């Protein structure tokens with residue numbers, strides 16, 4: 001990456017910078033390879049944060065199906081983490097599992113879990129048999145107290161599993177209907193398929209382990225039996241281990257990395273968070289393969305305002321990525337992403353992947369239940385991992401005095417409203433938006449892959465007015 005003009009002496013955020021187009025020989029955006037080269041097996045450079053409101057098993061499977069990776073949070077107890085990993089590993093690499101409900105579930109109860117939007121399959125179960133499959137958008141006009149088992153008239157037309165397995169044939173078959181079908185195999189309903197998902201299987205490659213199962217990462221805190229938890233996660237099938245704490249450049253973190261490296265668990269070790277060359281170097285020397293970069297940019301994060309600590313994220317990623325590269329390691333740019341452009345800039349600065357938290361918290365696949373605000377808009381709650389809410393539940397087993405001491409140091413928001421975007425309600429919709437933006441960024445730079453993108457990117461500095469000018473105008477001025 002080069003600065004178009006001289007590199008300034010002050011630090012830069014994503015909003016401070018922009019990319020300048022260069023002469024390109026890359027004829028199509030679909031010709032760009034977005035695979036990472038950091039040893040994690042990702043086919044697109046997107047990681048969902050290890051946050052309780054973001055990365056659950058359903059989101060992890062959905063993201064891995066498109067080639068990304070989610071990190072199950074350290075707050076999941078051992079049993080739940082192992083179950084979550086097993087669930088991801090059992091999922092089909094191409095097709096999403098439907099949302100399953102018993103026949104007695106009411107429409108109102110189902111709407112706490114799935115919004116009435118197209119492309120998400122609802123399966124009604126009677127015992128261990130699926131008796132009805134329909135598209136979630138059909139719930140919109142149903143009375144709240146109706147039982148799902150009584151909604152036979154919503155049943156989707158069926159498609160054979162054989163046709164569903166051929167993405168192009170499935171896409172064409174769904175063109176004739178209403179863009180959604182129940183999938184049938186040997187006379188039994190096995191799921192649902194949306195036309196858009198058939199298209200997606202032709203555009204993305206899943207992130208798969210050696211046995212052809214979806215990949216998933218899991219986080220470990222730095223307190224307690226770090227090696228024991230890391231070993232348990234690995235044995236449960238976690239493909240990547242993420243050692244995570246707010247202040248990653250501390251002795252406890254270095255010792256935790258050394259211990260996990262010593263245990264030789266056979267998975268890449270990600271560790272953080274840091275924002276300096278010195279922090280990056282120390283974590284790599286302790287044994288980390290990938291460094292998580294970012295202190296304070298996160299949407300749920302109050303660290304900068306509470307402590308003045310942190311660093312504008314573009315400069316943090318640039319410096320840490322340069323250092324990591326010299327040590328044959330990589331960085332993930334963690335936090336502060338609000339637009340696809342921010343992802344492109346983090347990759348231009350040298351990140352091998354970008355971590356996203358709050359933006360993903362408002363998706364259909366994120367773990368939270370759905371709420372409705374006073375004006376009828378659907379939303380999910382997000383909260384920081386260092387917020388009073390997270391700290392209270394993390395330390396629930398401690399006595400009240402110790403718990404109160406821990407809560408003194410809250411550095412995150414406990415209750416944030418993340419609206420569900422009616423245009424892009426699912427993680428797939430956001431992944432489409434982000435990856436198409438980044439593919440386009442690459443061709444503007446004349447890059448066929450992310451290594452070339454980093455090499456060729458030309459970055460300029462802009463004023464606040466320059467940033468403002470780039471925004472679209474949904475209402476006339």
Ligand SMILES: NC(=O)C1=CN([C@@H]2O[C@H](COP(=O)(O)OP(=O)(O)OC[C@H]3O[C@@H](n4cnc5c(N)ncnc54)[C@H](OP(=O)(O)O)[C@@H]3O)[C@@H](O)[C@H]2O)C=CC1
Nearest residue numbers: 221222244245246247273294295296297301303385386411
């Ligand atoms: N990327 C970011 O900007 C930030 C991210 N987070 C996220 O919040 C979650 C919780 O992290 P964390 O608060 O580290 O909790 P952890 O449970 O991981 O514990 C952190 C340990 O480090 C000690 N510590 C010493 N100095 C600090 C410091 N300045 N900040 C935090 N801990 C310190 C703590 O002791 P003691 O409690 O006694 O001080 C504790 O033993 C993680 O997922 C983390 O990534 C949190 C803040 C910033």
Ligand SMILES: Nc1nc2c(ncn2[C@@H]2O[C@H](COP(=O)(O)O)[C@@H](O)[C@H]2O)c(=O)[nH]1
Nearest residue numbers: 049298299301335336357358384385386412
């Ligand atoms: N200072 C804090 N940082 C937090 C907290 N919870 C999460 N995080 C960090 O934010 C990113 C996600 O950023 P986003 O802008 O995409 O939401 C996450 O990966 C953590 O590094 C917190 O409570 N305090």
Ligand SMILES: [K+]
Nearest residue numbers: 296297298301
């Ligand atoms: K912030």
